[in-house]
Amino acid sequence: MTRGDQYIEPDNSFYRPSRDPNEGTMTLVVVITLLFVCLTGVLAAVYFKKATAKETLANIDTTDQSGYISVASPTPSPVPPITDYQNPILYPGLAGIFINTELQVAPECVPSARKINQTITVAGNIVDGEYVREKPIYMTDPVFYGEIPGIFTFRGNNFRNCASFGYTNLYRGALTQRWEFAGIGKKLASTMNFEWSGVRWTGQPLVAEWPAAVRSSMDMYDSAKQQLSLTEVIVAALDGKIYFFNLQNGEQTRDPIDVGASIKGTPALDPRGYPILYVGQTDNNGGNVFGMYIYSLIDGTLLYSYDGSEDGAYRSNWDAFDSSPIVSGETDTLIWPCENGIIYTFDLNTNYNQAAGTLSISPSVTGYRYIFDDNVGSHMGVESSIAVYGNYGYFVDNTMNLCCLDLNTLNMVWTKVLGDDSDITPVVNEEGGVPYVYVGTEVDNQGGTGEYCGAAYIYKVNGLTGETVWQSSEPCYTYNGESSDSDQSGGCFGNPIIGKGSISNLVIFSFSMTNGLASGNKVVAYDKDLGTVVWEYNMNIYSYSSPVDFYDSEGHAYIVICDSIGQIHMISAEAGVDPKERRITYIQTRRNLGKSNETASGICIEASPIVYEGMLVVGTTSGSVFGVAIE
Numbered sequence: 230m231t232r233g234d235q236y237i238e239p240d241n242s243f244y245r246p247s248r249d250p251n252e253g254t255m256t257l258v259v260v261i262t263l264l265f266v267c268l269t270g271v272l273a274a275v276y277f278k279k280a281t282a283k284e285t286l287a288n289i290d291t292t293d294q295s296g297y298i299s300v301a302s303p304t305p306s307p308v309p310p311i312t313d314y315q316n317p318i319l320y321p322g323l324a325g326i327f328i329n330t331e332l333q334v335a336p337e338c339v340p341s342a343r344k345i346n347q348t349i350t351v352a353g354n355i356v357d358g359e360y361v362r363e364k365p366i367y368m369t370d371p372v373f374y375g376e377i378p379g380i381f382t383f384r385g386n387n388f389r390n391c392a393s394f395g396y397t398n399l400y401r402g403a404l405t406q407r408w409e410f411a412g413i414g415k416k417l418a419s420t421m422n423f424e425w426s427g428v429r430w431t432g433q434p435l436v437a438e439w440p441a442a443v444r445s446s447m448d449m450y451d452s453a454k455q456q457l458s459l460t461e462v463i464v465a466a467l468d469g470k471i472y473f474f475n476l477q478n479g480e481q482t483r484d485p486i487d488v489g490a491s492i493k494g495t496p497a498l499d500p501r502g503y504p505i506l507y508v509g510q511t512d513n514n515g516g517n518v519f520g521m522y523i524y525s526l527i528d529g530t531l532l533y534s535y536d537g538s539e540d541g542a543y544r545s546n547w548d549a550f551d552s553s554p555i556v557s558g559e560t561d562t563l564i565w566p567c568e569n570g571i572i573y574t575f576d577l578n579t580n581y582n583q584a585a586g587t588l589s590i591s592p593s594v595t596g597y598r599y600i601f602d603d604n605v606g607s608h609m610g611v612e613s614s615i616a617v618y619g620n621y622g623y624f625v626d627n628t629m630n631l632c633c634l635d636l637n638t639l640n641m642v643w644t645k646v647l648g649d650d651s652d653i654t655p656v657v658n659e660e661g662g663v664p665y666v667y668v669g670t671e672v673d674n675q676g677g678t679g680e681y682c683g684a685a686y687i688y689k690v691n692g693l694t695g696e697t698v699w700q701s702s703e704p705c706y707t708y709n710g711e712s713s714d715s716d717q718s719g720g721c722f723g724n725p726i727i728g729k730g731s732i733s734n735l736v737i738f739s740f741s742m743t744n745g746l747a748s749g750n751k752v753v754a755y756d757k758d759l760g761t762v763v764w765e766y767n768m769n770i771y772s773y774s775s776p777v778d779f780y781d782s783e784g785h786a787y788i789v790i791c792d793s794i795g796q797i798h799m800i801s802a803e804a805g806v807d808p809k810e811r812r813i814t815y816i817q818t819r820r821n822l823g824k825s826n827e828t829a830s831g832i833c834i835e836a837s838p839i840v841y842e843g844m845l846v847v848g849t850t851s852g853s854v855f856g857v858a859i860e
Contacts, residue, residue, distance in 0.1 A: 251568040258698060274815050290807050314438075315383075316394050318729060322372030324388075324659040326619045329693060337644040338695030342755045344602035350540070351595050362637040364560040364576070376558070377502035378460075379437040380839050381436055383495035383724075384554030384775070387617040388657040390727040392433065392743050395842035398857050399787070404799055404816040405858045406661055407844070408479030411820060411850040414468040419514040423468035423714075425491045430722065430773050431493040431553065431614075432836030435463040436476065436846075443504060446586030448528050449473075453482035462846050464854055465492040465508055469515065471524075472854070476844055479856050479858025486529045490515020493613075494551035497838075501558040504580050504588065505532070505832045509550025509565070521565060523549040525588050532590050535573075540596055542569035543606030546743065552624075553614040553654075563592070564617065564636065566624050570609030572634060573595040599637040614654040618664040618692060623655040631655065631668055631688075642696035648702075649674050649685040651721070658727045658736075660757065665691035667736050669721030672707040680708045682816045685720035687738050690758060699760030703740040703751060717747060723775035723790070723837065728757075730784035732802050735763060737778070739790060741771045751792060752803070754772060763804050766811050770794050774847070775837035778802060779859070787813070789840065789859070793849055795819075795832030797857060818855050 308321045315322075315731075336342070349356040368374075371386035386389040408745065415424040438460050439447070453459055453475060460476040469492065470485040486506075493511035495539065504526035513519040523533040537548035547568050554565035554670050575592040582588075600606055603859075610627040620633045621642065629650055633642040649670040651841040656667045668688055675683035684702040691698060705719035719742030728735035735754045743749040750768040755761065776790040786802035798815040818834075821827045838847035845857040 253356045315372050319372040322370035324368050324370040328619045332693050334643045335694050335696040338645050340641040340644050346600050348598045360639050366557045366560055366620050369398050381500045382497040383433050383614050388707050389616045389654045390656050392777045393840035396782040397779045397843045398781045401815045401860050403860045407858045408856040410479050410854040413466045416468045419512050427852040428466050428836045429493050430835045431495045432848050434839050434846045435498050436841050437461050446527050448729040449483045464848050465496045467491045487692050495553040497554045507554050511549050519548045528810045537567050537569045542571050543609040544570045551612045566611035566615050566619050568610035612652045616655045616657045618657045623666050645695050653724050656725050666690045666692045667725050669738055671718045671720035672705045673718050678709050679749040682706050685740050701760050706742045707747045722773040726778045730780050732786040768801050773835045779840045791834035793833050
């Protein structure tokens with residue numbers, strides 16, 4: 230029996246540490262008693278030492294300057310004040326970003342044990358010998374990722390840990406649909422047998438509060454350009470266009486950019502505040518290029534495009550850039566995995582003159598290609614986005630590998646085989662000076678054709694060694710059709726939440742299809758240290774959309790999650806809440822609200838939302854983008 234034909238029961242047996250939190254009470258009492266005895270001895274020694282020191286000082290001739298004694302008291306490093314562009318949810322940004330290269334990689338995660346083959350190309354030429362990046366990448370705490378207020382990439386930053394910005398204070402616990410843009414169209418797929426429509430997974434909006442000096446050079450409508458302040462929302466869609474909106478009222482701020490190819494993933498803005506947009510296409514339905522595009526947001530012109538079909542990729546017939554890229558502003562480098570299996574870095578050579586309103590780039594391309602002895606080349610590819618801690622990049626590929634790549638040497642540090650396929654983006658959290666990676670899987674490769682129930686696995690992994698700290702799972706349903714067109718998978722599709730503030734001890738996952746095929750969703754909060762369940766919230770309708778955490782000015786934590794019939798749930802994220810009171814409210818979004826043809830039918834939310842200072846924005850497969858006030 231092959232692995233693909235096996236039915237795998239959900240396995241919750243792997244926990245490290247695997248223990249009852251109350252275990253070892255007597256040991257704790259003994260330890261505390263010993264510490265008390267030791268502390269008493271230390272205090273006594275200090276007392277007699279101080280007494281001796283006082284007697285010595287009393288005998289010193291104060292006229293003799295050589296007898297002066299200076300005592301240095303440690304001064305804690307001051308926390309710098311928050312700037313007007315930093316996200317207060319992430320402030321003060323205390324991650325140390327230290328990579329201890331002396332730690333041993335877990336034996337099961339050593340790449341050479343699986344006979345890895347790695348190839349590096351620079352400007353199309355294969356590199357012989359070792360490679361070292363000329364401008365070393367070293368990305369720090371996410372609070373420092375952006376240089377203007379905004380949300381610049383999928384899940385906000387290099388740790389991929391925040392899709393909200395600013396505080397959102399609840400005063401009546403309500404969600405109110407404020408605006409709708411219903412103009413997103415459709416585009417015929419390259420297979421010619423269906424149409425892409427609206428906005429789908431991951432499809433997260435981006436946000437930027439452009440400085441007035443930058444806005445003055447942009448081709449915005451006068452109504453937008455002349456506003457005292459403007460928060461612009463950017464949504465890329467499957468009809469091949471990029472749309473721009475005013476966050477508060479949904480009015481278009483400029484003409485759409487017509488890429489001409491379907492866009493399913495989340496694009497990225499340049500976090501330096503440069504008016505640059507990075508966009509990847511999801512289907513080969515755009516003409517001559519199947520790859521990525523870089524646009525100027527001064528005038529909407531195409532600055533650069535790249536086609537990945539000529540790079541000798543193992544998966545040479547599919548060059549989608551569904552991954553949402555990351556920009557290392559300090560080194561002027563764009564980092565972007567591709568579904569052809571190559572991890573690209575682009576030295577952008579950006580030349581931006583804000584005063585003159587001029588912008589140019591001249592990218593140089595470096596490609597990293599890899600394969601293991603137990604992988605099939607035609608299955609290689611990366612759909613998840615890459616998270617970056619220092620110079621380590623974390624991503625999941627289509628052959629179930631969670632990978633840690635040194636971005637400066639382009640050498641695989643470690644790799645871990647997950648229990649199933651995963652397209653979600655790894656999330657990084659530094660704990661006790663160590664980066665930990667949280668990730669989950671779908672239910673995809675555990676059974677044969679048809680409907681079955683399998684395990685959606687979740688992991689906490691040491692980001693330096695690849696060692697699994699703990700693992701858990703939830704049973705989810707899936708359907709494998711005769712062809713991939715009819716597949717409908719359950720499991721983890723939404724990205725996990727790393728708790729902050731009052732829930733900093735929690736990591737929260739969303740599981741799709743927990744009640745049956747196309748039915749049920751479960752949001753589960755786990756203790757970060759133990760992997761044990763703290764609370765859960767059950768939904769009747771499945772969700773592929775990522776849950777988003779947001780916080781009020783007092784640090785209270787909340788979550789919004791959208792489902793596949795257009796409902797938006799708002800729940801409390803804190804522990805100790807009565808399960809019957811965890812849901813604060815929910816709404817059913819409606820097309821053509823307030824008009825004679827108002828309807829709630831046909832609305833499906835697969836894309837992930839953002840929350841920006843009290844306003845939620847999300848796109849739908851039906852072609853609408855909604856702005857919902859959190860009140």
